[in-house]
Amino acid sequence: MAIAHRTAHDGLRASIVIGWSQCLFFQELSLESRISGVADPRHLTYCYANLEQLRVYNVPPETTVDSAGIVERYFLQPLPKLPNGYPNGWMSAKDLTVLFNAGQFAKGDVLEVGPWLGRSTTAISAGLRQREADGATPLKYDTIDFGITSAEEWVERFDEPFRLGKDKGRVAEAVYHPGGTIAVLIQNLKSNDLLKYVTNITRGDFLDSPIAREYGLIFCDATHDDKEIHRHLPRLAELAAPGCVLVFDDVITEERADLVCGYLNVSDRFMTRTVYPERKTRCKLLVVETKS
Numbered sequence: 001m002a003i004a005h006r007t008a009h010d011g012l013r014a015s016i017v018i019g020w021s022q023c024l025f026f027q028e029l030s031l032e033s034r035i036s037g038v039a040d041p042r043h044l045t046y047c048y049a050n051l052e053q054l055r056v057y058n059v060p061p062e063t064t065v066d067s068a069g070i071v072e073r074y075f076l077q078p079l080p081k082l083p084n085g086y087p088n089g090w091m092s093a094k095d096l097t098v099l100f101n102a103g104q105f106a107k108g109d110v111l112e113v114g115p116w117l118g119r120s121t122t123a124i125s126a127g128l129r130q131r132e133a134d135g136a137t138p139l140k141y142d143t144i145d146f147g148i149t150s151a152e153e154w155v156e157r158f159d160e161p162f163r164l165g166k167d168k169g170r171v172a173e174a175v176y177h178p179g180g181t182i183a184v185l186i187q188n189l190k191s192n193d194l195l196k197y198v199t200n201i202t203r204g205d206f207l208d209s210p211i212a213r214e215y216g217l218i219f220c221d222a223t224h225d226d227k228e229i230h231r232h233l234p235r236l237a238e239l240a241a242p243g244c245v246l247v248f249d250d251v252i253t254e255e256r257a258d259l260v261c262g263y264l265n266v267s268d269r270f271m272t273r274t275v276y277p278e279r280k281t282r283c284k285l286l287v288v289e290t291k292s
Helices: 093-104 119-133 151-158 166-175 180-191 226-239 254-261
Strands: 014-018 022-026 045-048 055-058 110-113 141-145 200-203 215-220 240-249 266-271 285-290
Touching: 093 119, 093 215, 093 240, 093 285, 110 119, 110 226, 119 141, 119 180, 119 215, 141 180, 166 180, 180 200, 215 226, 226 240, 226 254, 254 266, 254 285
Parallel strands: 014 200, 110 141, 110 215, 141 200, 215 240
Antiparallel strands: 014 022, 045 055, 240 285, 266 285
């Protein structure tokens, strides 16, 4: 399904901005009582995704992105299998599906705050790749992360001890990898041939970054508590274009969703935890559509 005019790929390169000055070029019972915006709840079914054998929300095959309700829109297409899978991380296949669809149907440039090792970035960039394959004009995709390279930097940035056994040692492995977590992010994107869909990978604090453009899609993994929400939302609101879709990780209560949305001109919203309330599903995204 073409969603924009077809253009030739313009050979976007990915860049890493170190300290804002130096640029290096690289390359998931019935749900009908819990879901808003579904055209006909009788069509709600389950299907099993190949990835991790987790059940994923399914929609009628005739549904398009324009006719879908807000929940349907973000589960419209299944999460694709990739040659090297999705990098280690804490995001469920269902939430990755949301990001993949958000990327595929993005209406403007994309910003990600807190990509870590690229699990979410892989889903978004896979969506952007499919978007281009469907004939859309390429979009710019900027990411910003602390890019931790040492235990000392971890303590300074997150104000918590650095534990070698965290996540079965995977965190320490990434931090102590040559080049730190940014290097692992790049390696993970390259392994699935997705790095070329990322325009900038920036190392540093989001609030100090030099970005100035408006975005049609923003994913933020830096709203873990009230303090982070108050710190980051004013700037995110400034960067959100009219009609922007913003997706936030680790927002699972209405109170915190209200806090986030208090900064935005909200048209509609939902939480994946409401769609999939069982704790084992590990769904924890807040999706916000703003007014055009």
